[in-house]
Amino acid sequence: MEKVTPFLMFQDGKAEEAMNFYISLISDSQITGIVRYGANDSGDEGTVMQAAFTLKGQEFMCIDSNVKHQFSFTPSFSIYVTCDTEEELDNLYQKLNEGGQALMPLGDYGFSKKFGWLNDRFGVSWQLNLPI
Template identity: 85%
Template sequence: MEKVTPFLMFQDGNAEEAVNFYTSIIEDSQITSIVRYGANEAGPEGTVMQATFTLKGQEFMCIDSYVKHPFSFTPSFSIFITCNTEEELSNLYENLLEGGQALMPLDDYGFSKKFGWVNDRFGVSWQINLP
Protein backbone atom coordinates (compact mmCIF):
# COMPACT_ATOMS: atom_id res chain seq x y z
CA MET A 1 0.00 0.00 0.00
CA GLU A 2 1.39 3.36 -0.98
CA LYS A 3 -0.83 5.81 0.97
CA VAL A 4 -4.32 6.65 2.18
CA THR A 5 -6.02 9.84 0.97
CA PRO A 6 -9.41 11.24 2.05
CA PHE A 7 -11.64 11.72 -1.02
CA LEU A 8 -14.55 14.17 -1.28
CA MET A 9 -17.24 13.87 -3.96
CA PHE A 10 -19.22 17.03 -4.64
CA GLN A 11 -22.49 16.70 -6.56
CA ASP A 12 -23.41 20.35 -7.15
CA GLY A 13 -20.44 21.42 -9.30
CA ASN A 14 -18.80 23.31 -6.44
CA ALA A 15 -15.66 21.25 -5.74
CA GLU A 16 -13.33 24.03 -6.89
CA GLU A 17 -15.19 26.63 -4.80
CA ALA A 18 -14.92 24.36 -1.74
CA VAL A 19 -11.20 23.68 -2.27
CA ASN A 20 -10.48 27.40 -2.71
CA PHE A 21 -12.43 28.13 0.48
CA TYR A 22 -10.72 25.43 2.57
CA THR A 23 -7.21 26.38 1.45
CA SER A 24 -7.94 30.06 2.14
CA ILE A 25 -9.01 29.58 5.78
CA ILE A 26 -6.51 26.92 6.88
CA GLU A 27 -2.85 27.98 7.15
CA ASP A 28 -0.17 26.09 5.26
CA SER A 29 -2.66 24.71 2.76
CA GLN A 30 -2.59 24.67 -1.01
CA ILE A 31 -4.18 23.34 -4.16
CA THR A 32 -1.68 20.98 -5.78
CA SER A 33 -3.58 20.13 -8.97
CA ILE A 34 -6.90 20.63 -10.70
CA VAL A 35 -7.97 18.80 -13.85
CA ARG A 36 -11.23 20.08 -15.31
CA TYR A 37 -13.59 18.46 -17.78
CA GLY A 38 -13.20 19.84 -21.27
CA ALA A 39 -15.70 20.21 -24.08
CA ASN A 40 -17.36 16.95 -25.12
CA GLU A 41 -16.06 15.02 -22.09
CA ALA A 42 -18.16 13.03 -19.62
CA GLY A 43 -18.74 15.84 -17.10
CA PRO A 44 -19.89 19.43 -17.59
CA GLU A 45 -17.14 21.53 -19.14
CA GLY A 46 -15.03 23.36 -16.55
CA THR A 47 -16.08 21.25 -13.56
CA VAL A 48 -13.49 19.32 -11.56
CA MET A 49 -12.59 15.92 -12.97
CA GLN A 50 -10.04 15.52 -10.18
CA ALA A 51 -8.30 17.88 -7.78
CA THR A 52 -5.73 17.37 -5.07
CA PHE A 53 -5.06 19.78 -2.25
CA THR A 54 -3.41 19.82 1.16
CA LEU A 55 -4.69 21.13 4.47
CA LYS A 56 -1.78 21.54 6.93
CA GLY A 57 0.15 18.86 5.01
CA GLN A 58 -2.72 16.32 4.82
CA GLU A 59 -3.48 15.48 1.20
CA PHE A 60 -7.08 15.29 -0.01
CA MET A 61 -8.64 14.49 -3.37
CA CYS A 62 -11.99 15.61 -4.72
CA ILE A 63 -14.22 15.57 -7.78
CA ASP A 64 -17.40 17.09 -9.14
CA SER A 65 -19.54 14.03 -9.82
CA TYR A 66 -21.60 14.43 -12.95
CA VAL A 67 -23.63 11.39 -11.84
CA LYS A 68 -26.22 12.25 -9.20
CA HIS A 69 -26.11 9.72 -6.39
CA PRO A 70 -28.77 9.11 -3.72
CA PHE A 71 -26.17 9.89 -1.03
CA SER A 72 -24.00 12.81 -0.06
CA PHE A 73 -21.72 13.79 2.78
CA THR A 74 -22.55 12.58 6.28
CA PRO A 75 -21.29 13.76 9.70
CA SER A 76 -20.30 10.18 10.47
CA PHE A 77 -17.14 11.02 8.49
CA SER A 78 -15.64 14.36 9.45
CA ILE A 79 -12.40 16.28 9.17
CA PHE A 80 -10.92 16.73 12.65
CA ILE A 81 -8.78 19.82 13.28
CA THR A 82 -6.69 20.37 16.39
CA CYS A 83 -6.12 24.09 16.97
CA ASN A 84 -3.34 25.80 18.93
CA THR A 85 -5.29 28.84 20.14
CA GLU A 86 -8.85 29.79 20.96
CA GLU A 87 -8.66 32.55 18.34
CA GLU A 88 -7.69 30.04 15.65
CA LEU A 89 -10.51 27.71 16.73
CA SER A 90 -13.11 30.49 16.77
CA ASN A 91 -12.06 31.82 13.35
CA LEU A 92 -12.21 28.39 11.73
CA TYR A 93 -15.52 27.57 13.38
CA GLU A 94 -17.14 30.83 12.26
CA ASN A 95 -15.81 30.53 8.69
CA LEU A 96 -16.96 26.93 8.34
CA LEU A 97 -20.33 27.67 9.96
CA GLU A 98 -21.16 30.46 7.47
CA GLY A 99 -23.98 29.05 5.35
CA GLY A 100 -23.68 25.71 7.15
CA GLN A 101 -25.12 24.07 10.24
CA ALA A 102 -23.86 23.76 13.82
CA LEU A 103 -23.97 20.17 15.05
CA MET A 104 -22.27 21.03 18.35
CA PRO A 105 -21.78 24.75 19.14
CA LEU A 106 -18.41 25.85 20.50
CA ASP A 107 -18.29 24.87 24.14
CA ASP A 108 -16.42 22.94 26.84
CA TYR A 109 -17.84 19.43 26.62
CA GLY A 110 -15.44 18.03 29.20
CA PHE A 111 -13.09 16.24 26.80
CA SER A 112 -11.28 19.41 25.68
CA LYS A 113 -11.03 23.11 26.53
CA LYS A 114 -13.26 24.02 23.61
CA PHE A 115 -14.85 22.00 20.83
CA GLY A 116 -17.27 22.56 17.95
CA TRP A 117 -18.71 20.45 15.15
CA VAL A 118 -20.22 21.89 11.96
CA ASN A 119 -21.43 20.91 8.53
CA ASP A 120 -20.12 23.58 6.17
CA ARG A 121 -22.10 25.13 3.30
CA PHE A 122 -20.90 22.32 0.99
CA GLY A 123 -22.13 19.60 3.38
CA VAL A 124 -18.67 18.54 4.61
CA SER A 125 -18.48 17.84 8.35
CA TRP A 126 -15.72 19.35 10.53
CA GLN A 127 -14.79 18.81 14.17
CA ILE A 128 -12.68 21.64 15.59
CA ASN A 129 -10.88 21.07 18.86
CA LEU A 130 -8.74 23.02 21.34
CA PRO A 131 -7.16 20.38 23.62
Protein backbone atom coordinates (compact mmCIF):
# COMPACT_ATOMS: atom_id res chain seq x y z
CA MET A 1 0.00 0.00 0.00
CA GLU A 2 1.42 3.35 -1.01
CA LYS A 3 -0.75 5.79 1.01
CA VAL A 4 -4.24 6.68 2.18
CA THR A 5 -5.85 9.91 0.95
CA PRO A 6 -9.22 11.47 1.86
CA PHE A 7 -11.37 11.77 -1.29
CA LEU A 8 -14.20 14.30 -1.70
CA MET A 9 -16.89 13.92 -4.37
CA PHE A 10 -18.64 17.17 -5.23
CA GLN A 11 -21.79 17.52 -7.27
CA ASP A 12 -22.96 20.47 -9.37
CA GLY A 13 -19.42 21.38 -10.49
CA LYS A 14 -18.27 22.74 -7.10
CA ALA A 15 -14.93 20.92 -6.63
CA GLU A 16 -12.65 23.69 -7.87
CA GLU A 17 -14.58 26.39 -6.01
CA ALA A 18 -14.35 24.35 -2.80
CA MET A 19 -10.59 23.70 -3.21
CA ASN A 20 -9.91 27.40 -3.82
CA PHE A 21 -12.01 28.33 -0.80
CA TYR A 22 -10.23 25.86 1.49
CA ILE A 23 -6.70 26.84 0.43
CA SER A 24 -7.59 30.52 0.89
CA LEU A 25 -8.51 29.83 4.54
CA ILE A 26 -5.66 27.56 5.61
CA SER A 27 -2.03 28.63 5.27
CA ASP A 28 0.55 26.29 3.74
CA SER A 29 -2.11 24.85 1.43
CA GLN A 30 -2.26 24.51 -2.33
CA ILE A 31 -3.85 22.84 -5.32
CA THR A 32 -1.26 20.39 -6.59
CA GLY A 33 -2.99 19.17 -9.74
CA ILE A 34 -6.20 19.34 -11.74
CA VAL A 35 -7.36 17.22 -14.66
CA ARG A 36 -10.50 18.63 -16.28
CA TYR A 37 -13.18 17.00 -18.37
CA GLY A 38 -12.76 17.79 -22.05
CA ALA A 39 -15.35 18.31 -24.77
CA ASN A 40 -15.66 14.60 -25.53
CA ASP A 41 -15.48 13.28 -21.95
CA SER A 42 -18.36 11.99 -19.85
CA GLY A 43 -18.42 15.01 -17.48
CA ASP A 44 -19.26 18.66 -18.09
CA GLU A 45 -16.42 20.26 -20.04
CA GLY A 46 -14.02 22.19 -17.78
CA THR A 47 -15.19 20.63 -14.51
CA VAL A 48 -12.85 18.58 -12.34
CA MET A 49 -12.30 15.01 -13.48
CA GLN A 50 -9.72 14.56 -10.73
CA ALA A 51 -7.76 16.98 -8.56
CA ALA A 52 -5.36 16.95 -5.66
CA PHE A 53 -4.79 19.61 -3.04
CA THR A 54 -3.12 19.93 0.34
CA LEU A 55 -4.29 21.58 3.55
CA LYS A 56 -1.36 22.11 5.93
CA GLY A 57 0.46 19.21 4.27
CA GLN A 58 -2.49 16.77 4.35
CA GLU A 59 -3.24 15.61 0.83
CA PHE A 60 -6.83 15.38 -0.42
CA MET A 61 -8.27 14.30 -3.73
CA CYS A 62 -11.58 15.41 -5.23
CA ILE A 63 -13.81 15.19 -8.27
CA ASP A 64 -16.91 16.72 -9.76
CA SER A 65 -19.21 13.75 -10.17
CA ASN A 66 -20.77 13.54 -13.61
CA VAL A 67 -23.50 11.34 -12.07
CA LYS A 68 -26.14 12.80 -9.75
CA HIS A 69 -26.23 10.67 -6.62
CA GLN A 70 -28.90 10.45 -3.93
CA PHE A 71 -26.24 11.08 -1.28
CA SER A 72 -23.75 13.76 -0.42
CA PHE A 73 -21.33 14.37 2.42
CA THR A 74 -22.12 13.28 5.96
CA PRO A 75 -20.90 14.71 9.28
CA SER A 76 -19.85 11.17 10.21
CA PHE A 77 -16.64 11.95 8.32
CA SER A 78 -15.16 15.37 8.97
CA ILE A 79 -11.99 17.37 8.53
CA TYR A 80 -10.55 17.89 12.02
CA VAL A 81 -8.48 21.05 12.50
CA THR A 82 -6.41 21.78 15.60
CA CYS A 83 -6.08 25.56 15.85
CA ASP A 84 -3.24 27.44 17.55
CA THR A 85 -5.23 30.43 18.82
CA GLU A 86 -8.81 31.34 19.66
CA GLU A 87 -8.69 34.08 17.01
CA GLU A 88 -7.67 31.53 14.37
CA LEU A 89 -10.48 29.17 15.42
CA ASP A 90 -13.11 31.94 15.50
CA ASN A 91 -12.08 33.26 12.07
CA LEU A 92 -12.03 29.83 10.45
CA TYR A 93 -15.37 28.86 12.00
CA GLN A 94 -17.02 32.09 10.85
CA LYS A 95 -15.78 31.75 7.25
CA LEU A 96 -16.57 28.05 6.94
CA ASN A 97 -20.03 28.56 8.46
CA GLU A 98 -21.06 31.23 5.89
CA GLY A 99 -23.80 29.51 3.92
CA GLY A 100 -23.25 26.36 5.97
CA GLN A 101 -24.82 24.80 9.03
CA ALA A 102 -23.60 24.78 12.63
CA LEU A 103 -23.71 21.31 14.16
CA MET A 104 -22.07 22.31 17.46
CA PRO A 105 -21.74 26.10 17.84
CA LEU A 106 -18.44 27.40 19.17
CA GLY A 107 -18.22 26.69 22.86
CA ASP A 108 -16.58 24.97 25.79
CA TYR A 109 -17.75 21.36 25.78
CA GLY A 110 -15.32 20.30 28.50
CA PHE A 111 -12.81 18.45 26.32
CA SER A 112 -11.04 21.53 24.90
CA LYS A 113 -10.72 25.27 25.43
CA LYS A 114 -13.07 25.90 22.50
CA PHE A 115 -14.66 23.66 19.91
CA GLY A 116 -17.05 23.94 16.97
CA TRP A 117 -18.45 21.53 14.39
CA LEU A 118 -20.14 22.59 11.17
CA ASN A 119 -21.00 21.71 7.60
CA ASP A 120 -19.66 24.28 5.13
CA ARG A 121 -21.62 25.58 2.13
CA PHE A 122 -20.42 22.61 0.07
CA GLY A 123 -21.68 20.11 2.67
CA VAL A 124 -18.22 19.13 3.92
CA SER A 125 -18.08 18.64 7.69
CA TRP A 126 -15.39 20.35 9.80
CA GLN A 127 -14.46 20.03 13.47
CA LEU A 128 -12.40 22.93 14.78
CA ASN A 129 -10.60 22.55 18.09
CA LEU A 130 -8.51 24.72 20.41
CA PRO A 131 -6.84 22.20 22.71
CA ILE A 132 -6.50 22.66 26.46
